[in-house]
Amino acid sequence: xxxxxxxxxxxxxxxxxxxxxxxxxxxxxxxxxxxxxxxxxxxxxxxxxxxxxxxxxxxxxxxxxxxxxxxxxxxxxxxxxxxxxxxxxxxxxxxxxxxxxxxxxxxxxxxxxxxxxxxxxxxxxxxxxxxxxxxxxxxxxxxxxxxxxxxxxxxxxxxxxxxxxxxxxxxxxxxxxxxxxxxxxxxxxxxxxxxxxxxxxxxxxxxxxxxxxxxxxxxxxxxxxxxxxxxxxxxxxxxxxxxxxxxxxxxxxxxxxxxxxxxxxxxxxxxxxxxxxxxxxxxxxxxxxxxxx
Numbered sequence: 001x002x003x004x005x006x007x008x009x010x011x012x013x014x015x016x017x018x019x020x021x022x023x024x025x026x027x028x029x030x031x032x033x034x035x036x037x038x039x040x041x042x043x044x045x046x047x048x049x050x051x052x053x054x055x056x057x058x059x060x061x062x063x064x065x066x067x068x069x070x071x072x073x074x075x076x077x078x079x080x081x082x083x084x085x086x087x088x089x090x091x092x093x094x095x096x097x098x099x100x101x102x103x104x105x106x107x108x109x110x111x112x113x114x115x116x117x118x119x120x121x122x123x124x125x126x127x128x129x130x131x132x133x134x135x136x137x138x139x140x141x142x143x144x145x146x147x148x149x150x151x152x153x154x155x156x157x158x159x160x161x162x163x164x165x166x167x168x169x170x171x172x173x174x175x176x177x178x179x180x181x182x183x184x185x186x187x188x189x190x191x192x193x194x195x196x197x198x199x200x201x202x203x204x205x206x207x208x209x210x211x212x213x214x215x216x217x218x219x220x221x222x223x224x225x226x227x228x229x230x231x232x233x234x235x236x237x238x239x240x241x242x243x244x245x246x247x248x249x250x251x252x253x254x255x256x257x258x259x260x261x262x263x264x265x266x267x268x269x270x271x272x273x274x275x276x277x278x279x280x281x282x283x284x285x286x287x288x289x290x291x292x293x
Contacts, residue, residue: 023101024159030091033084035223037232043099043120046070051090053082057126059188060178067132073124081223093142105160112164127174134169183221194233195257242280249276
């Protein structure tokens with residue numbers, strides 16, 4: 001197994017998963033709330049067994065509930081917001097894995113291999129499926145895998161077999177659309193304008209309400225603030241540009257909506273645990289395109 005804890009230097013938005021030679025991290029979590037934006041350098045599959053909340057992904061808001069399975073490709077921003085209490089007990093299972101390694105083990109299963117590539121490749125959209133009818137089977141598979149993963153005989157082929165079985169249980173159609181909520185409208189607007197200089201007053205005006213109303217409603221729906229999402233979106237874009245372009249840090253700051261260079265450096269270090277140059281040096285492989293978001 002691997003050490004899932006984010007590296008100390010990447011303490012917030014990038015939740016870096018240290019996958020070892022098994023290429024998977026499997027985690028069963030019970031009675032733990034969730035409420036933060038993040039992304040991973042690898043694929044995440046999230047299976048919900050108990051609890052109700054929301055998931056923000058792809059500029060949409062989806063219901064988190066038992067029988068839902070989410071797939072987040074590498075680098076895909078998402079947030080799950082579940083308030084854990086005696087009346088809303090949250091149980092979920094996460095699988096983080098290296099798709100390219102698992103892909104090799106599915107070469108004799110072309111349909112599952114193609115589906116893995118379609119759902120989990122970098123650049124693909126995040127997906128949500130209703131697997132209520134298959135939930136008992138999925139829970140049995142996850143329980144069995146949990147036991148197997150603790151044995152000395154556990155290896156990558158076991159991980160590949162689990163993922164192949166999960167893929168085979170997915171319905172042909174994903175959940176078509178998320179809820180068209182106030183927060184989803186705000187997020188869609190930010191997606192188109194985060195690179196510009198925009199304030200909470202600007203966003204509230206676009207939504208046709210006061211600053212206070214916009215803040216309260218967004219927080220009630222997502223558990224976070226508009227400013228938090230705007231900052232996270234700018235930092236995420238900056239990470240992409242640092243790794244996938246040759247632009248200078250100052251140029252990147254301007255491209256993602258930071259008119260003041262010093263503010264960009266401070267904000268980036270605060271949210272990523274590294275300066276922009278340190279981040280670029282740490283994750284951009286020499287002589288080639290960066291391999292993680």
